[in-house]
Structures are given as structure tokens and as C-alpha cells.
Amino acid sequence: AQKVTQAQTEISVVEKEDVTLDCVYETRDTTYYLFWYKQPPSGELVFLIRRNSFDEQNEISGRYSWNFQKSTSSFNFTITASQVVDSAVYFCALSEANFGNEKLTFGTGTRLTIIP
């Protein structure tokens, strides 16, 4: 069975600080996908990244970066120079590679509050 653990329930940081959101996953599959989604107060799910299990390269997109470590089954997300607009709930998710069937297993989310 797949499982995603986001141990940090809530994090608060002062604006412009860097913050890392942790994600640890469990799966028996050798091929899988990892995701991060942002859920702002308005409630929609905003896609941030999708990473194939064979691609362990870290990725940077503007102020966002992701560290994928297969050895520790972790896929952590860092926001550099945080801004108030980053305040949201962030979900990590996992899906097995099942020919087009994106059945995602979500973590419980981390509520990030950026204090101005």
C-alpha cells in the first residue's frame, strides 16, 4: 500500500525566510510519480510539480526547489525568500505508474503561514 507522510502539520515563518516542507513516502512500486500541490484559502488545487521516480535530479523553479532523495524516500519542497502569497496548505502526493491512471495518494498537508 502507498503512503505519504507530511509530519509538519503547520509551519509559520516570517516573510523572506526560507522554508522547507518535508514529504516522506512509502511504495512497493519501482516506478512511481511524486507531486506537490498548493491549496490556497480559495480551495482549489494548484499543481506545482510532478517527478518521475527515475529522475532524481533536483529541480528549481523560481523561488521553489525540490529535493528528491530515493535513498530516504523523501521529496522535500523548499521555498526561498518566502512571500505572504505563499501562505497555503501544501500537499505532497504519490501515484503508481499505471498507464494513464493517476490515482494519487495524498499526504495530510502542511499549512504554511507567512507572517508579514
Next chain:
Amino acid sequence: EPEVTQTPSHQVTQMGQEVILRCVPISNHLYFYWYRQILGQKVEFLVSFYNNEISEKSEIFDDQFSVERPDGSNFTLKIRSTKLEDSAMYFCASSEVVGLNTGELFFGEGSRLTVL
């Protein structure tokens, strides 16, 4: 940019009533999904749908739930006799199939269901 659209954005209903939530997936996508998020909790997979039939469903998706693609564009979730615990945000999603790879999962903005 193509998007998944959902209606209604919010529906209030009495316990025991039937509810239909509607979704228009992205036009060239072949896989369709419903996910649910009870307030303050994680997002949970309900069902996936491919080639006019259910591909996979979770234990949440009992006989009270059904899905349908009544025409070439809409994808619906029906709850036959709503219960208080069905109150949640329901997200529709779709993905394309790209060779042997799963495509990116696009979520709609959600339909909030309140059962009184």
C-alpha cells in the same frame, strides 16, 4: 490554457436528497477522476474512469455513488441519497495518456457540497 471546469461551485442540500456534480474535463484527456476532501483533511481518491467505464474505485465509493459520461464533454458524479458525512469539497480531474506514461493530472476548482 485548457482547464477542468466544475459546476456548481457550491451546493447545499438536505440529507437524503440526490446530488449531481458536473465536470467538463480537458477535451483531449482520456482519464477522468473524482477526489474528495472533507474540510480540513487530506484529499482522497474516489474513482477513475476510462473508456466509458470505471477503471478503479476506492472503498469510499460505495453504492450511493455513481459516475457517468452522458455525452462527449461532461463527466458527472451522482450521490443518490446524501448523508451528513458526504459534506466535502469534490474535485474533478482529468489526464491524458502519453504513450506508456501517465500524463499530468489537472484538477478543477472543486464543488463544495454541504449536506444539512
